Amino acid sequence: MTTPKRPSVLATQEADFPRWYQDVLEKAELADNGPVRGTMVIRPYAYGLWERMQAEVDARIKAAGAENVYLPLFIPQSYLQREAEHVEGFSPELAVVTHAGGKELTEPVVVRPTSETLFGELMAKWVQSHRDLPMLLNQWANVVRWEMRPRVFLRTTEFLWQEGHTAHATRQDATEYTLRIHLDVYRDFLENVLAIPVLVGAKTKRERFAGAINTMTCEAMMGDGKALQMATSHELGQNFAKAFNITYTDSAGQVQHCWTTSWGSSTRMVGGLIMAHGDDAGLRVPPRVAAVQAVVIAVKDDERTLSTARDLVASLNAAGVRARIDARTEQGFGRRATEWELKGVPLRIEVGPRDLDAGQVTVVRRDTSEKSPLPLGEVVATIPSLLESMHEDMLAAARQRLADRTIEATSVDEALEGAMTGFVRIPWKALGEGGERTLNEQAVTVRCLQTPSGQVPGVEDSADDLIAIVARSY
Numbered sequence: 001m002t003t004p005k006r007p008s009v010l011a012t013q014e015a016d017f018p019r020w021y022q023d024v025l026e027k028a029e030l031a032d033n034g035p036v037r038g039t040m041v042i043r044p045y046a047y048g049l050w051e052r053m054q055a056e057v058d059a060r061i062k063a064a065g066a067e068n069v070y071l072p073l074f075i076p077q078s079y080l081q082r083e084a085e086h087v088e089g090f091s092p093e094l095a096v097v098t099h100a101g102g103k104e105l106t107e108p109v110v111v112r113p114t115s116e117t118l119f120g121e122l123m124a125k126w127v128q129s130h131r132d133l134p135m136l137l138n139q140w141a142n143v144v145r146w147e148m149r150p151r152v153f154l155r156t157t158e159f160l161w162q163e164g165h166t167a168h169a170t171r172q173d174a175t176e177y178t179l180r181i182h183l184d185v186y187r188d189f190l191e192n193v194l195a196i197p198v199l200v201g202a203k204t205k206r207e208r209f210a211g212a213i214n215t216m217t218c219e220a221m222m223g224d225g226k227a228l229q230m231a232t233s234h235e236l237g238q239n240f241a242k243a244f245n246i247t248y249t250d251s252a253g254q255v256q257h258c259w260t261t262s263w264g265s266s267t268r269m270v271g272g273l274i275m276a277h278g279d280d281a282g283l284r285v286p287p288r289v290a291a292v293q294a295v296v297i298a299v300k301d302d303e304r305t306l307s308t309a310r311d312l313v314a315s316l317n318a319a320g321v322r323a324r325i326d327a328r329t330e331q332g333f334g335r336r337a338t339e340w341e342l343k344g345v346p347l348r349i350e351v352g353p354r355d356l357d358a359g360q361v362t363v364v365r366r367d368t369s370e371k372s373p374l375p376l377g378e379v380v381a382t383i384p385s386l387l388e389s390m391h392e393d394m395l396a397a398a399r400q401r402l403a404d405r406t407i408e409a410t411s412v413d414e415a416l417e418g419a420m421t422g423f424v425r426i427p428w429k430a431l432g433e434g435g436e437r438t439l440n441e442q443a444v445t446v447r448c449l450q451t452p453s454g455q456v457p458g459v460e461d462s463a464d465d466l467i468a469i470v471a472r473s474y
Contacts, residue, residue, distance in 0.1 A: 010342075012280050017224040022152075024274055028283050028342045031152045038150035038157030045343055046270055048291030050160065053269055054140065056193050056289070057162060060185040064177075066136040066164055071118050073142075074109040079117040082243045093145040095157075111144040116211070116236070116262055119165040120244035127258060130169055130250050134177065138164040153271030154228070154474050161266030167246055167258040171237070174259035175214075178233045179456060181263050182216045186231035194269065195286040195395040196220045196276045197402050198230060199423075199469055201448025202457050206436055209262075213237035216456055219447040219469060221402045222275035225422040227447045227471040230272050233263035271474075276398060283344030284366055286394050287387035293322045294383060295345045297336060299352030301329035308376070309351045312361070315380045321387070341366065346390055347383065367394050412438050415470045419444045424470040431468050439470060447471050 009027050011019040025031050030046035033039070042050065058068070077096065095111040098104060112118070119137065127135055140162045147155045164181065168174040182200065190196050203215040212234040219227050240246065241257040250256050277284040287293050294316060298309040309325050316323035326336055333350075340348055350362040360373045363383075367390050374382060405422030409415045412435040418424035419439075428449055431439075436446050447469045451457055457466055 010280060010282065013223055013278075017275075020278075020280070021271075021275060024278055024282055024342070025152055028344070030270075030274070030283075033152065034158075036157065038147050040152045040156045040158075042160075042267070042270075045291070049270055049273065049285070049289060050267055052289045052291055053189075053193075054162075057185065057189050057265060058138075058140070060189055061138050061162070061164065061181075064136070064180055064185060065134075066138045066166070069137050069139055070141065071112075071115055071122070071139055073112055075112050075115070075118050077108045077110050079121060080110060082117065093147070095144045095146055112141070113143055113145045114262070114264070115139060115141075115143075115163055116165065116240055117244070119262075120240045120246060120260070123165070123167050123258070123260070124244045124246045127167055127246055127248050130248050133167060133169045133248055133258065134173060135167040136164075136177075137166065138162055151271075151474070153267055153274070155268075159267050161264050163262060163264040166261045167241070168260070169248065169250070169256070169258070171235075171259045174235055174261050175459075178214075178216065178235050178261045178263065181261075182218070182231075182233040182456065186218050186233070186263075186265060190218055190220065190230055190269075191395065193286070193288045194273055194276075195288075195391055195398060196230070196272060197395065197399045199448060199450065199454065200456050201450040201469060203232075203448060204433075204436060204446050204468075206433070206440075207446065209234045211236060211239050213239070217448050219471075220272055220276055221398075221405065221423060221471075222272070222474065223278060223401075224275070225405050225471075227423065227445075227469075227473040228268070228272045228275065229447070229473070230269055231263070231265040234261060236260045236262060275474075277394060278344070281369075282342035284394070285344040285346060287346045287391050290344075290346050291322060292324045292343075292345050293387055294347040294349055295324050295326050295340050296349045296351060297326045297333070297340070298329055299333050299350060299355075302353060304356060305351055305353060308356060312349065312351065312379060316383060319380050319384060321383055337364075346387060349379065349383075365390060367397075409470075415439065416442055416444060419471050422471070423447075426468050426470060428466040428468045429464045431470075436468075444470060444472055447473065 010023045013020045029043050032041040034041050096108050098108045142160050144158050147157050150156050190198050198218040198220045208215040214235040216233040218230045220230050222228050238257045240260050246258045247255050296309045296312050298305050313323045313325045346366050348364040355361050360375050363374045364371045407418045409418055409424045409426040415424045415426045449466045
């Protein structure tokens with residue numbers, strides 16, 4: 001394995017991780033700031049990543065039985081006020097429209113920060129009988145939350161996401177479905193597509209979603225040791241059902257309130273991908289999520305080179321590899337190679353006259369920077385399996401970093417010290433709500449509570465046995 005050379009256009013992660021992140025966004029042409037403070041423009045290359053993420057998550061959501069819908073962007077302010085705890089949690093982030101069409105509105109409308117209240121109103125209309133349950137709905141949309149400290153992809157005033165909303169006849173059914181989404185959709189996608197290992201667990205009361213009785217989270221470690229919340233799933237109990245009168249008639253003819261859930265993931269995952277896998281040479285994209293898995297670079301402007309490169313791309317695409325040609329021979333080869341390295345394309349296949357004279361091409365892995373010759377006749381048969389092994393290698397490396405930068409602690413002071421460089425595991429009974437407040441004063445949070453074996457706690461698990469995962473976070 002060789003160490004990648006760092007282009008001078010990037011700060012180093014060790015010297016200035018936030019600056020490195022901003023440099024990658026700019027130099028890899030991923031995003032720009034929008035004209036309104038806190039908004040972002042997603043550029044084509046990054047949007048290609050988001051489309052791949054969206055497709056993979058959407059397929060898993062549908063496999064879990066949910067159907068897609070679309071609800072309005074605007075929500076009557078009175079809807080949010082009907083669930084007091086919910087509006088209290090979102091009030092500082094709301095964007096409220098008071099005038100439209102040149103007139104003051106009779107009732108202000110809120111630009112959706114999330115759609116629990118709107119789904120609640122509609123479910124109350126759509127659910128009548130136990131035969132209508134479970135109602136499993138999902139929406140892909142944009143939402144607006146007026147962020148005070150925006151950061152592109154991580155916290156922006158407007159972002160893209162999916163939000164699932166479901167109604168169930170019993171608490172057990174709601175709990176089981178929420179857990180299914182959390183593990184079979186989110187954790188499976190994050191680890192088996194993004195190659196990012198996550199810790200799954202429950203949020204503390206202090207960190208729960210407003211209005212929820214339980215919030216589950218997927219927490220990932222970034223390259224600087226900080227945590228990033230990648231997806232959350234919420235059991236809403238009957239809070240929203242009672243606020244919006246979501247009821248059903250059971251098989252005995254009795255009217256009952258539903259048990260509801262909500263769950264979501266967003267374009268924050270693009271930021272997580274950058275920070276979890278990137279290195280000093282730029283982005284490193286895991287093969288399964290890459291919009292471009294292999295770029296075939298024509299080194300010279302001669303017909304044999306260009307023809308071979310075009311044929312390779314066609315054959316790779318036919319074999320199921322997402323391949324693209326770079327025939328910009330008017331630009332220097334080094335400049336083009338650096339550009340694709342910055343963008344993190346998993347494989348570069350370099351085609352030049354000397355290689356062709358030897359009956360081969362040069363293949364460069366972005367994850368390790370290993371460069372090796374490959375006989376031309378073996379390229380199409382070799383690349384798919386190489387991409388699969390790259391995914392496994394990247395996931396294994398991320399798991400090793402997570403293990404190396406996670407320590408055990410028994411006191412609040414030890415937890416504070418350990419959180420300066422990575423994650424900390426500490427018994428919840430040794431921390432407690434008092435210790436959690438002390439951590440928060442130092443910008444350290446309990447990311448989740450787990451069972452000793454690393455699972456999401458159930459109602460049968462004693463709080464005295466739980467482990468708190470502590471870290472600084474984005």
